[in-house]
Amino acid sequence: MINIIPIPAFKDNYIWLLVNSINHHCIIVDPGDALPVIDVIKQHNLILDAILITHHHNDHSGGIKQLIELYPVPVYGPAQEHITGVDHLLHEHDEIYFENLAMKFLIFDIPGHTKGHIAFYSTGMLFCGDTLFSAGCGRLFEGTAEQMFHSLSKITSLPTDTLIYCAHEYTLSNLRFAQCVEPNNIHINEAIALANQLGEQNLPTLPSVLYKELLMNPFLRCHADSVINSVNHHNGEQLSDPVNIFQALRTWKDTF
Ligand code: ZN
Numbered sequence: 265m266i267n268i269i270p271i272p273a274f275k276d277n278y279i280w281l282l283v284n285s286i287n288h289h290c291i292i293v294d295p296g297d298a299l300p301v302i303d304v305i306k307q308h309n310l311i312l313d314a315i316l317i318t319h320h321h322n323d324h325s326g327g328i329k330q331l332i333e334l335y336p337v338p339v340y341g342p343a344q345e346h347i348t349g350v351d352h353l354l355h356e357h358d359e360i361y362f363e364n365l366a367m368k369f370l371i372f373d374i375p376g377h378t379k380g381h382i383a384f385y386s387t388g389m390l391f392c393g394d395t396l397f398s399a400g401c402g403r404l405f406e407g408t409a410e411q412m413f414h415s416l417s418k419i420t421s422l423p424t425d426t427l428i429y430c431a432h433e434y435t436l437s438n439l440r441f442a443q444c445v446e447p448n449n450i451h452i453n454e455a456i457a458l459a460n461q462l463g464e465q466n467l468p469t470l471p472s473v474l475y476k477e478l479l480m481n482p483f484l485r486c487h488a489d490s491v492i493n494s495v496n497h498h499n500g501e502q503l504s505d506p507v508n509i510f511q512a513l514r515t516w517k518d519t520f
């Protein structure tokens with residue numbers, strides 16, 4: 265039985281902790297900070313087996329050094345990024361297996377936010393770092409719109425009941441932008457009501473699930489007439505190619 269628990273870090277990061285509730289072995293994804301992870305490990309007497317890293321940004325990798333000093337475990341990360349402490353370099357389609365959790369992960373290259381960004385996919389769940397957020401997507405710091413669009417397409421081709429474990433609690437502010445893009449999308453209005461409810465109780469809005477994102481995330485809806493018309497109205501243009509719509513949408517969101 266695997267429990268997946270968000271450990272809040274910094275202002276709005278989540279470090280995802282995967283725990284086998286029977287034997288207490290665990291792995292963590294994107295420890296930007298070591299202390300909150302160490303607290304949880306000690307509090308629940310967990311045995312850390314590995315660290316997974318999606319990309320090089322410090323809010324995802326800054327805790328590695330301190331963690332491996334305490335727990336000398338393998339650290340898996342993207343082969344195409346230089347991250348201090350990562351000692352298992354991963355490429356697209358690699359598979360890694362964690363015996364104590366009986367979990368296998370398949371690696372996807374999902375460049376765009378950073379050049380070498382990867383995702384970890386296990387049946388029913390995806391750890392996608394800063395690539396897909398609920399109702400939004402990561403900023404294009406190192407990659408092109410075309411790369412990011414293609415990366416998101418890889419994610420949308422997964423089974424629609426896949427749970428999406430994003431690395432930031434950006435849902436409500438993303439939804440406000442989504443609502444501006446598609447004011448008549450009822451799924452967005454419902455998601456705002458739910459996110460408000462969860463926020464009032466200080467609960468995470470994550471994980472999301474792919475089928476919900478397909479209905480409300482404008483960055484996954486660049487084929488929809490409502491999104492195309494809205495982007496063109498905003499920019500006074502007549503774009504139709506989904507990649508161009510995606511790029512215009514990302515630029516719009518950057519200054520929203
Ligand atoms: Zn990042």
Ligand code: FE
Binds near residue numbers: 323431432
């Ligand atoms: Fe981040």
